[in-house]
Amino acid sequence: MYTDTTATGLDQQITALLQEPTTTHGLARALRAAQKELTVHRTHLASQRAWPNGRIDDTPRKVQIGGGAHQIDGYFNIDIALPADLLWDVREGIPLHDSTVDLLFSEHFLEHIDYPRSAKNFAREAHRILGPEGRLITGVPDAAFVLHQYPEGTDDSGKMIKSWYGKRDCLDHINTHLDLINYVFRDQDDDPTYHPHFWAYDHEKLVQLFTEAGFSTVEPWNFDPELANPKREWGSVYVVATK
Ligand SMILES: C[S@@+](CC[C@H](N)C(=O)[O-])C[C@H]1O[C@@H](n2cnc3c(N)ncnc32)[C@H](O)[C@@H]1O
Structure with a gap:
């Protein structure tokens, strides 16, 4: 054992x-x-x-998953690392009761879990824990925006390298537009403090993923810096999926 x-x-x-x-x-x-x-x-x-049966006693109505250091006031934060209200590997499911949550928020989390097994399981679990009309807001790096930098690049290429990789030791190795694409899609170098990206998403893929999980509508979400991490506004795609 x-x-x-x-x-x-x-x-x-x-x-x-x-x-x-x-x-x-x-x-x-x-x-x-x-x-x-x-x-x-x-x-x-x-x-x-x-919580051996995979359900905590509490029934929080507003929940954030994978918030990292960006904790949101009034939300119950679930993450695999501190700080969080509950440490849980969400690839194993969401430890909340059926139909108890009004609003589930996650940003820059989904691309860090494997697709299809864990990503689809997350979508199904989100649907299960939300109550009637409950909403899931999800944001990820926008692969469509990034691919727009290939093959010639735009004025955004330099900004991307600076704002996303400026503090990383991989900077010397991004010499071509394809290198930028490689980094965005993998986000992986030999620095163990960085988490790799496992799958890339755009608006269409998010709609497909959450529709398949049973959500009745999946619409673009207007970025709200009161809720989302302000540094995620640029280069991300967000949707709101309603049960
Ligand atoms: C790139 S950070 C994003 C943090 C924050 N949402 C933001 O936008 O600044 C990804 C977060 O997802 C969490 N995470 C990754 N895999 C996870 C898993 N399997 N279960 C729970 N949390 C996970 C990480 O610990 C980390 O806090």
């Missing part, structure tokens, strides 16, 4: 292997990814132990 001791043992083995000079670059990348998942797994198991 899988236990915390197994996870801790594995973690220690990985740390030791990462320090070995003979560990190849490829293996080190895979090990770092596994170590990250082990941390997520341990965090999730600790919460699951408190």
